[in-house]
Amino acid sequence: MSLRSFTYRALQRHGVDGRQLFALFWVYFRQDVRGGKAFTQFRAREYVTANRALLVIVGSYVFIGVVLGMAAFTRADVLVFSALMLTFTLFIVALAILAEAGNVLFNENESDIIGHLPISPRTLFAAKILNLLSFTMLLGTAANLFPTVAGIWASRSNLLFVVAHAVSATLVSIFATGLVVVSYGLLMRYVNKERFDNIVAYGQVILVLFFMFGSRVFPRLLGAESLAASPGFHWYFLLCPPAWFSGVAMLIMGKIDTGSLLLAGLAIGSLILLAAVAIRKIAGGYSSFMSSLAYGPDRKTSATRTRAQAAMDPRPEGGLKRLIYSRLVRHPVERAVFDLVMIYLRRNREIKVRLYPSLAYFLFFPLLAVFTRELGDPFVGGDSRFYSLIGAAMIPFVGLTAVEGLIFSEHYQASHIFLVVPIGRLADVHRGFRKALLIAVAAPGYAVLCLLYSVLWRNPWHALLLLLPWMMITPVALMIPFLFRQMLPLSRKYQKGQQSARNITLMFLSFFGLSIFGVAQSVAISGYIPYWSFLVAIAALSPAALFLLGRISGDARPLVPTDSVAAFQ
Numbered sequence: 001m002s003l004r005s006f007t008y009r010a011l012q013r014h015g016v017d018g019r020q021l022f023a024l025f026w027v028y029f030r031q032d033v034r035g036g037k038a039f040t041q042f043r044a045r046e047y048v049t050a051n052r053a054l055l056v057i058v059g060s061y062v063f064i065g066v067v068l069g070m071a072a073f074t075r076a077d078v079l080v081f082s083a084l085m086l087t088f089t090l091f092i093v094a095l096a097i098l099a100e101a102g103n104v105l106f107n108e109n110e111s112d113i114i115g116h117l118p119i120s121p122r123t124l125f126a127a128k129i130l131n132l133l134s135f136t137m138l139l140g141t142a143a144n145l146f147p148t149v150a151g152i153w154a155s156r157s158n159l160l161f162v163v164a165h166a167v168s169a170t171l172v173s174i175f176a177t178g179l180v181v182v183s184y185g186l187l188m189r190y191v192n193k194e195r196f197d198n199i200v201a202y203g204q205v206i207l208v209l210f211f212m213f214g215s216r217v218f219p220r221l222l223g224a225e226s227l228a229a230s231p232g233f234h235w236y237f238l239l240c241p242p243a244w245f246s247g248v249a250m251l252i253m254g255k256i257d258t259g260s261l262l263l264a265g266l267a268i269g270s271l272i273l274l275a276a277v278a279i280r281k282i283a284g285g286y287s288s289f290m291s292s293l294a295y296g297p298d299r300k301t302s303a304t305r306t307r308a309q310a311a312m313d314p315r316p317e318g319g320l321k322r323l324i325y326s327r328l329v330r331h332p333v334e335r336a337v338f339d340l341v342m343i344y345l346r347r348n349r350e351i352k353v354r355l356y357p358s359l360a361y362f363l364f365f366p367l368l369a370v371f372t373r374e375l376g377d378p379f380v381g382g383d384s385r386f387y388s389l390i391g392a393a394m395i396p397f398v399g400l401t402a403v404e405g406l407i408f409s410e411h412y413q414a415s416h417i418f419l420v421v422p423i424g425r426l427a428d429v430h431r432g433f434r435k436a437l438l439i440a441v442a443a444p445g446y447a448v449l450c451l452l453y454s455v456l457w458r459n460p461w462h463a464l465l466l467l468l469p470w471m472m473i474t475p476v477a478l479m480i481p482f483l484f485r486q487m488l489p490l491s492r493k494y495q496k497g498q499q500s501a502r503n504i505t506l507m508f509l510s511f512f513g514l515s516i517f518g519v520a521q522s523v524a525i526s527g528y529i530p531y532w533s534f535l536v537a538i539a540a541l542s543p544a545a546l547f548l549l550g551r552i553s554g555d556a557r558p559l560v561p562t563d564s565v566a567a568f569q
Contacts, residue, residue, distance in 0.1 A: 015122040024119075024127035028104075029134065032496040053501035054138070060504045061092060061142040069147035078157040079237075082165060082249050085147045086172045086242035092143055093136045093176040098357055099503075100135060100496055104128055125282065133177050135496060140173040157253070164252035168245040171267060175241070178274035185282030202356065209360045209367070237263060244270065328435055333423055337432030338439075341406060341489050345440050350410050354494075358401040358503065362394040362445055366452055377457040378466065378525050388453070389521060392470040393514040395445040396477040400510065402437050403481045404502040408494035415491035418559060427555030430482045433489050434475070442474050469521055469535060472542040477513075479549045486559065 008018035033054065068088055072081050114124070144165065151161045187199055237243040237259070247263020250256075329335040344351045365387055366375060378388050409415075423429060446467055453463035481487060524534035 011126075015120055016126045017120060017123045020119055020123045021127050021130070024124070025130045025134075028127065028131040032131070032135070053495065053497040056501040056505060057096070057139065057497050058142040060501075060508075061139055062145055064088075064092075065143045066146045069150040072147065072150040072152075072154045072157075075153075075155045078151065078154040078161065078253075079243075079246055079250060081147075081151055081154040081157075082161075082168065082246040083237070083240065083243040085144060085151070085165070086168060086245050087240075089140050089143050089169050089172050090176050090242050093139055093173050094180065095357075096139055096497075097132060097136055097177055097180050099354060100132065104132055104496070122279070125278075129177070129181060129278070132181065133174065136173040136177050137170065140169050144169045156255070160253045161249070164249035167252060168249040171248060171271065172242060172245050175245070175267075175271060175274070178271065178278065182274050182277050182282065185278060205356055205360050205363070209364060234259075238266065241266075241270070324439065328439075329432060331428050331431075333425075333428035334432035334435065337429050337489060338436045341433060341436035342440060344406070344409070344490060345402075345436070348409075350494075351406065354408075355402055355405045358398050358405070361401075362391070362398045362449075365394060366391040366449065375453075375456055377453075377459060377462050378522075379459075379462045380457075388466060389518045391449055392446075392467055393510075393518055395442055395449070395470065396474050396514065397506065397510050398445065399437050399441050399474060399478050400481060400506050401503055402441050403433070403478060403487070404506065406433070406437075406489050407487065408492045408498065409490035410494070412491055412493045415488055418488050418491070423559040425555065426486060426557055426559045427550070427553075429489075429559060430487060430553075430555055433487060434478045434482070437478060438475065442471075442478075446471055465531070465535075466521075469517075469538045472538050473517060476542055476545045476549070479546060479553070482555070483549065483553045488559075 004018075011018045011021065065088075068085065071084065076084075148162055148165045148169070151157055151165055152159060154161070237246075244263045244267035247260045247265075248267050250260040251264050325335060329338045345355070368387070375387050375391075418429070450460070450463050450467055453466065454460040457463060521534065523529060524531045
């Protein structure tokens with residue numbers, strides 16, 4: 001019996017058609033590695049380039065892996081080194097799959113394409129899992145390329161570490177994928193469509209925070225510094241999931257003891273449990289849920305649907321909305337773009353699933369500082385300045401992330417409206433886009449942060465003084481992505497990895513610009529320059545920077561489709 005026949009028969013016993021599975025996977029794979037375009041770009045073929053986002057992600061994680069892998073040359077214990085590398089792997093894989101899983105698992109358009117085909121629910125679900133797993137394996141391989149070799153030089157290591165760490169990193173990637181998919185699947189099974197959309201969107205924020213806190217808590221739990229001198233298993237390794245898979249690595253390296261057996265047992269047991277839940281509880285009802293997601297909920301949710309429809313009905317404008325319209329978005333084009341972005345931010349599941357996790361970057365540092373008691377008043381104690389400033393810096397960063405994320409949509413064909421409606425200035429579109437994010441992201445973020453700082457410091461005046469400079473530069477920061485290009489909301493087809501790649505790129509670029517501003521503010525707080533002069537300087541420079549960026553951006557030109565001549569040839 002050939003390997004292919006054996007694989008097909010094994011899959012068939014679980015209700016999965018092997019030929020359909022690999023055919024679907026190949027289609028998904030080709031979609032992932034090909035680049036997309038904006039609907040406002042006219043070209044002969046929609047897919048003309050490679051998906052550069054995947055290359056950006058791979059390159060970034062290889063670089064980070066090299067930096068972290070240097071810890072092996074400090075003679076750290078091999079178990080600790082393996083667990084730390086696997087903690088990093090779990091962190092990056094989980095964050096990436098949280099950004100991508102919603103678009104893969106809950107693509108409503110697929111029901112129109114393959115819904116009529118004789119594909120079993122388990123086959124379709126398995127193809128989606130295989131597609132996600134290939135993505136996580138790519139990230140895990142990139143992050144562990146250097147550590148897999150460098151770990152040979154860790155204390156108590158040997159040449160088998162290369163094989164052992166490769167296996168354990170693969171298992172961690174599978175664990176992260178299974179954990180996220182099972183979490184979504186259980187929601188899919190027990191929650192109706194209306195609640196599902198909101199729970200997934202907000203639940204992602206909680207999961208991202210969990211993994212981000214885990215990346216800080218697990219290394220402390222491992223006690224990396226002390227265990228370099230005190231190697232071996234410690235009981236609290238049992239509380240750290242990445243350390244479970246380090247136990248597998250230790251067994252492969254021939255270091256068989258009770259601790260390694262316990263850790264490896266937890267690792268294998270967790271994978272078996274996730275697989276059993278996915279196969280028995282989720283896979284069978286996957287297709288029916290996708291049909292409900294695409295075509296509407298079942299009868300049991302009629303009351304909920306009625307309330308949702310009532311919520312969609314036009315309502316009289318409130319005082320705040322009238323104020324925004326009369327003061328901020330007076331131009332009709334600005335107002336139309338503003339309304340479009342705001343509606344998608346509030347009601348579109350795809351946008352919420354991709355963008356809401358970025359809110360965790362804003363919440364993470366203040367919450368971490370609260371738990372570690374390092375969020376003190378910088379105007380009183382200079383030692384606690386870092387978390388206060390970086391919490392404020394996360395708001396412009398989240399705003400930039402939202403700008404890049406809102407370019408993409410599953411309804412990108414509808415952006416044809418930008419081509420048929422006469423728009424005299426591209427600036428009107430861009431301003432409506434930016435103002436929506438200022439109202440929906442920046443304003444609530446600063447309000448929450450100001451309240452938090454005021455309560456913790458018991459001094460609202462100091463909280464306002466700290467945040468005021470960041471409030472003034474946020475419109476300038478949001479202006480930068482719009483320079484020298486057309487940024488039309490919801491106009492591009494989303495390809496896998498683009499959200500993660502743009503977040504990584506923004507993180508690196510924002511680090512330098514926002515760090516310089518944070519250092520300047522820290523110098524002013526320290527008293528090297530009067531703080532009032534710093535505020536005056538920012539108040540004067542921010543409008544000047546906005547005016548200058550507006551002049552050099554070319555926003556005054558009319559909106560025209562790219563390659564418009566070629567479209568009619």
